[in-house]
Amino acid sequence: MVDQHQPGTSALSVLRPFTETDLQSLAARAYARIREAIVAGSLAPGQRISERGLAAALDISAQPVREALRRLEVEGMVETRPRSGTYVADLGxxxxxxxxxxxxxxxxxxxxxxxxxxxxxxxxxxxxxxxxxxxxxxxxxxxxxxxxxxxxxxxxxxxxxxxxxxxxxxxxxxxxxxxxxxxxxxxxxxxxxxxxxxxxxxxxxxxxxxxxxxxxxxxxxxxxxxxxx
Known part of the structure; x- marks a missing residue:
């Protein structure tokens, strides 16, 4: 069964993969790309997101994505729910x-x-x-x-x-x-x-x-x- 809360391919298409020429840290770039997708609405309020899915979309390992999500959580852009996962914050x-x-x-x-x-x-x-x-x-x-x-x-x-x-x-x-x-x-x-x-x-x-x-x-x-x- 498809998890309706997980971002699909189209929702993550805005997250362009990195290239070998990227000079900034992967965590900083992952943060910028994920934040951009949230602001643009490609990752919608209340939508569940996963480290694995984001890492695959960005073509990087899970560690920099994990660091990016921590930073976004501090800023109030995402929230972690116990025993449920990480979601885009619903800021009405x-x-x-x-x-x-x-x-x-x-x-x-x-x-x-x-x-x-x-x-x-x-x-x-x-x-x-x-x-x-x-x-x-x-x-x-x-x-x-x-x-x-x-x-x-x-x-x-x-x-x-x-x-x-x-x-x-x-x-x-x-x-x-x-x-x-x-x-x-x-x-x-x-x-x-x-x-x-x-x-x-x-x-x-x-x-x-x-x-x-x-x-x-x-x-x-x-x-x-x-x-x-």
Whole structure:
């Protein structure tokens, strides 16, 4: 009997096999490919997935797939059910909205701490990330804008130097993965986000914790309203 919960060949077709020229670690690449399939809906919410099936689709051993699934579970993209298996997390609108509210608060705390703790090197990193966003926008490369946005937030988290805040935000990555492209889907929205990011970075570099916190909170909540109107 065919397990209706197992991903079929068509569902896994998006997971292209690796080649010998791949230079990144197999676990990191497996993570990226599986995450991509979940975001695209090729691996549907509530769908059961197996290490063996994913490994076969990617043409790699089970170990890097196991590591990738652990990372995705930390981020909330998949969940393990006792004596049942691993499933794609079913993140409906209400749950995503709740996660977005929590994320907005944590991002604001991170910005506040960054304003208090950032070094000159942190300032330079944030400026570079802003320029990367602007450059991607000039090239009209939406995917690059998304990646540059994530890199800027990562730079702010690094400047905050709080393992606790970073750990908590890492557990909410599913929200970012599932909403970021939607938030940045139009040129107008990308321009608005860039202006908001500029205000956040300006406040951090000026050493103004309250202003940085307020700017980040406003940005995150407005983004939430765009992602989940």
């Amino acid at each position: 609108r209400d749950r995503l909205f709740e996660i977005g509210l929590i994320r907005a608060t944590l991002e604001a705390v991170s910005a506040r701490l960054a304003a208090e703790r950032a070094t000159a090197a942190d300032h330079a990193a944030m400026r570079a990330r802003l320029e990367a966003i602007a450059g991607a926008m000039r090239s009209e490369d939406a995917a690059a804008v998304t990646l540059a946005n994530e890199a800027l937030h990562d730079a702010i988290h690094a400047a905050a130097a709080s393992r606790d805040v970073t750990r908590l935000l890492e557990g909410l990555r599913a929200y970012d993965h599932l909403t970021r492209e939607r938030i940045l889907s139009t040129a107008e929205e990308r321009a608005t986000a860039l202006a908001e990011h500029q205000a956040i970075v300006d406040a951090i570099i000026a050493g103004e914790p309250q202003a940085a916190e307020a700017a980040m909170k406003a940005h995150a909540l407005r983004s939430l309203s765009v992602a989940l109107p």
